[in-house]
Amino acid sequence: MGAFVAALPAELAQRTHVWSDVEGTYVADAFFENFHTPESAWKVNAQTIAGYIRNRVAHGELRNWTVALVSIADRADDDAALSSAARK
Numbered sequence: 768m769g770a771f772v773a774a775l776p777a778e779l780a781q782r783t784h785v786w787s788d789v790e791g792t793y794v795a796d797a798f799f800e801n802f803h804t805p806e807s808a809w810k811v812n813a814q815t816i817a818g819y820i821r822n823r824v825a826h827g828e829l830r831n832w833t834v835a836l837v838s839i840a841d842r843a844d845d846d847a848a849l850s851s852a853a854r855k
Contacts, residue, residue: 771797772836784836791829795820 775786799817823829
């Protein structure tokens with residue numbers, strides 16, 4: 768996951784990272800192909816998903832992605848702000 772994120776251009780939205788126009792082949796090859804799912808997860812397999820994405824890209828679909836790495840800290844800050852506002 769670290770190499771996948773490190774190779775994406777740095778754009779920051781609060782503390783949550785969001786990248787636009789990420790190539791579908793990059794998502795398939797750099798993320799899903801390297802993501803290991805347990806053998807018991809026969810319905811959801813990262814390598815199968817990677818193959819599906821590559822197939823769809825070859826047919827003109829799923830070519831550009833928006834990738835988000837959502838920070839748990841953002842949610843905690845949002846929850847704290849809502850709680851504080853509710854007390855006022």
